[in-house]
Amino acid sequence: MNSRDLVLGRLRAALAGGGPAAAGEVPRDYRHTGTLDLDQLVQRLTDYRAQVHRVAGHAVADTIAAILPAGATVVVPPGLPPDWLPTTVTVRPDDGLDNGQIAAADAVVTAATVAVAETGTVVLDGSPDQGRRVLSLLPDLHVCVVRADQVVATVPEALARLVPHRPLTWISGPSATSDIELNRVEGVHGPRTLHVIVLA
Amino acid sequence: MTRTFLGMPATAPPGVGQLRGTEPFPSAARRSLADPQLRRNLGHATTTIRAKSAGVIAEVPDWERLREAGRAIKADVLARLPELLEQLEARVSAAGGVVHWAADANEANRIVTDLVRATGSDRVIKVKSMVTQEIGLNEALAEAGIEPVETDLAELIVQLGDDRPSHILVPAIHRNRAEIREIFLRAMPGVDPALTDEPAALAAVARGYLRQTFLTTRVAVSGANFAVAETGTLAVVESEGNGRMCLTLPDTLITVMGVEKVVPTWRDLEVFLQLLPRASTGERMNPYTSMWTGVTPGDGPQAFHLVLLDNGRSAVLADEVGRQALYCIRCSACLNVCPVYERTGGHAYGSVYPGPIGAVLSPQLTGVADNASLPYASSLCGACYDACPVKINIPELLVQLRDQAPHPRTEAAAMAAAAYTMDRPRLYEAAQRAVRLSRLAGRRGRGLPPPLDGWTGSRDLPDPPAQTFRQWWAGR
Numbered sequence: 001m002n003s004r005d006l007v008l009g010r011l012r013a014a015l016a017g018g019g020p021a022a023a024g025e026v027p028r029d030y031r032h033t034g035t036l037d038l039d040q041l042v043q044r045l046t047d048y049r050a051q052v053h054r055v056a057g058h059a060v061a062d063t064i065a066a067i068l069p070a071g072a073t074v075v076v077p078p079g080l081p082p083d084w085l086p087t088t089v090t091v092r093p094d095d096g097l098d099n100g101q102i103a104a105a106d107a108v109v110t111a112a113t114v115a116v117a118e119t120g121t122v123v124l125d126g127s128p129d130q131g132r133r134v135l136s137l138l139p140d141l142h143v144c145v146v147r148a149d150q151v152v153a154t155v156p157e158a159l160a161r162l163v164p165h166r167p168l169t170w171i172s173g174p175s176a177t178s179d180i181e182l183n184r185v186e187g188v189h190g191p192r193t194l195h196v197i198v199l200a
Numbered sequence: 201m202t203r204t205f206l207g208m209p210a211t212a213p214p215g216v217g218q219l220r221g222t223e224p225f226p227s228a229a230r231r232s233l234a235d236p237q238l239r240r241n242l243g244h245a246t247t248t249i250r251a252k253s254a255g256v257i258a259e260v261p262d263w264e265r266l267r268e269a270g271r272a273i274k275a276d277v278l279a280r281l282p283e284l285l286e287q288l289e290a291r292v293s294a295a296g297g298v299v300h301w302a303a304d305a306n307e308a309n310r311i312v313t314d315l316v317r318a319t320g321s322d323r324v325i326k327v328k329s330m331v332t333q334e335i336g337l338n339e340a341l342a343e344a345g346i347e348p349v350e351t352d353l354a355e356l357i358v359q360l361g362d363d364r365p366s367h368i369l370v371p372a373i374h375r376n377r378a379e380i381r382e383i384f385l386r387a388m389p390g391v392d393p394a395l396t397d398e399p400a401a402l403a404a405v406a407r408g409y410l411r412q413t414f415l416t417t418r419v420a421v422s423g424a425n426f427a428v429a430e431t432g433t434l435a436v437v438e439s440e441g442n443g444r445m446c447l448t449l450p451d452t453l454i455t456v457m458g459v460e461k462v463v464p465t466w467r468d469l470e471v472f473l474q475l476l477p478r479a480s481t482g483e484r485m486n487p488y489t490s491m492w493t494g495v496t497p498g499d500g501p502q503a504f505h506l507v508l509l510d511n512g513r514s515a516v517l518a519d520e521v522g523r524q525a526l527y528c529i530r531c532s533a534c535l536n537v538c539p540v541y542e543r544t545g546g547h548a549y550g551s552v553y554p555g556p557i558g559a560v561l562s563p564q565l566t567g568v569a570d571n572a573s574l575p576y577a578s579s580l581c582g583a584c585y586d587a588c589p590v591k592i593n594i595p596e597l598l599v600q601l602r603d604q605a606p607h608p609r610t611e612a613a614a615m616a617a618a619a620y621t622m623d624r625p626r627l628y629e630a631a632q633r634a635v636r637l638s639r640l641a642g643r644r645g646r647g648l649p650p651p652l653d654g655w656t657g658s659r660d661l662p663d664p665p666a667q668t669f670r671q672w673w674a675g676r
Contacts, residue, residue, distance in 0.1 A: 001207070002301075003300075003301040003302060003303050003307060004301040005207075006207060006301075006303050007301045007302075007303055007459070007508065007510045007514070008282050008285065008286070008301075009207030010207055010208065010209050010210060010303075010510060010514035011209075011281050011282045011285075011459065011510075011513075011514050011517060012207075012282050013207055013208055013209055013514070013518070014209040014514045014515070014517035014518035015278075015279070015281070015282075015517065017209070017518055024272065024275075024276075025272075026269055026272040026273050026276060027265065027268055027269055027272060028269060029262075029265050029269075030262040030265040030266045030269055030471070031261070031262045044484060048483075048484075048487070099415055099449065100415070103411075103415065116485070118484065119484040119485035120484060120485065121485045126496065126499055132498065132499045132500075133444065133447075133448045133490075133499055133500055134448050134449060134499075134500075137441065137444050137445065137448055155470050155473050155474050156467075156470040159466065159467065159469055159470045159473075160467075164428065164431040164433045164466050164491070164493060165295065165431065165432075165433070165493040165494075166493075166496075167490075167491070167492050167493075167496045167499050167500060168489075168490070168491040168492075169444065169488065169489070169490055169491075170473075170485065170488065170489035170490075170491075171487065171488060172483070172484070172485040172486065172487050172488075173487050174487070175439070175440055175441040175487060175488070176439050176440070176487045177353050177354075177399075177403055177439050177440045178249075178369075178370065178439060178481050179352070179353040179354035179357070179370055179372060179440075180353070180377055180380060180399040180402060180403070181241070181244060181245055181248070181376060181377060181399070182245040182246075182248045182249045182252075182370060182373065183248065183399060184481075184483070185399040185400050185403050186400070187400060187403055187404065187407070188353060188403045188406060188407055188439075188440035188441060188442070189351075189406075189407055189410065189411075189414070189440050189441035189442045189444075189445055190440065190441025190444060190487070190488060191441075
């Protein structure tokens, strides 16, 4: 008997011997949607130490120019809108950069797929304007641009919008830990600074 | 003659992993209770987390409905576990992953060791995972000449301190910042002696220490918080970004998960992604959650192995009441509210699963005889049941397990003698007089004589009254 059959056989025997399993219908009477509130997104992101900028669509480049020092090296996914990037920084599009090159960059700029207002979360799904997962991981500063129509109120709404088989990264504030005396401290292995630009 | 029934539910084998302590809970607890530093650290940490968690749970108007949904999803999972695992296997395989089945800790360790060997790597980076602690994977890898590097900050503190984890979520909860600084100075080469014990400074040192290891290690090992049968998607919930590093940078990813971690549908994540962060770290959402389905060309590990582990879970499933311990999503809320855990810490429980959930899970995984003292490591106050985000009735399980645990012969003899005496009024009166005499004889405060001293070893014997109720009634 191979291990697959052994494990499955044990589990079937356990269920057969343990009497009828009490599995009823799952009650789904929790909230599925909520009232969308961009102020709440900003407040929740800020609460977990993300720096939030609410700007008009044409002002993204100026906002990024104000965040990053002149001459900073910025890695970007191949499909990022070019007009988001200021001329003051050195842009490295990801055309197969190696991990060392990505880690050496000062910052990364990406778009997002969904943002959740109640939890202060942005979700990346590897689309061309968000790039490979490593891109938003190794640089110490991440600028994430969210369009207003990508923001939802609740977690159930976010999951409904996501495509499961894409590689997904849910980000709620900069890298943090609660491992020292259970106090939240920002800044361990992921980007220690997170800027979220919310487009009005 | 022993006959082994292949395919019958089996407990976790002894001699491997960390599900059994080396001594009973009361003696281990006594040592913890005598450590004032440990008690200060635990008191501080559990008080902090309780307040944080209560705050973010109060923000959610439908918390009780989410709990009920979470419980119901887990009950459904267990009822359909074999078919859901087969579905998960099919979806993961279709997405380019390879699924392995492990009947117990030894087999899981062998599978992972062989997979790492096949890559030629002599080092793996690890995401914090309870299940790999449970099976003793680090020890098995080290024995095979493979260095396991724990990358979660608390696990790193435990590993560098040559210590044992003492909490599900924060394995180094028993260490305060000053102790952590000392461990780093001692065990990390090249750390500036001017390092302060500021948590931010300590975290920065861990970042620097592990960065090169992340970039140069070709194999990672993780656990899983959830695996979606319908889509084949795995999810890991974390804070620091060490999880993202391990799940993204290496060529090969090996994920070990207990069979009960499967959930039926993608939609089920909407319940658990709300319950878990608020119940565990007391956050609205943890900083990072990674989800992946098999292999994504051009993004992340190009080889993915999923190891599905039994190691006693089938035995837990076989008990109609006890199986609810398998609902556990490892949030550790029950530890944080437990008056016993808060005083003894996690080491006293022996198993990697401490606190109330450990007291009901470990004895079921190993068979009650091997963890007989754990069902008693509780005052049955019920705080754990109230705190559990998937509504595991831990007090009910504790009582059931106490019933199943072997009882000392003196206890049975004492109970039989008491029943005999209480059935006979004269004998009962004589016994009461004897107790009163003992008061005159000055036994007060010294507890009972052997063999009954087991009862008074951790309890005060009440002073017998000067007059019994029956005497008062007769003289009225």
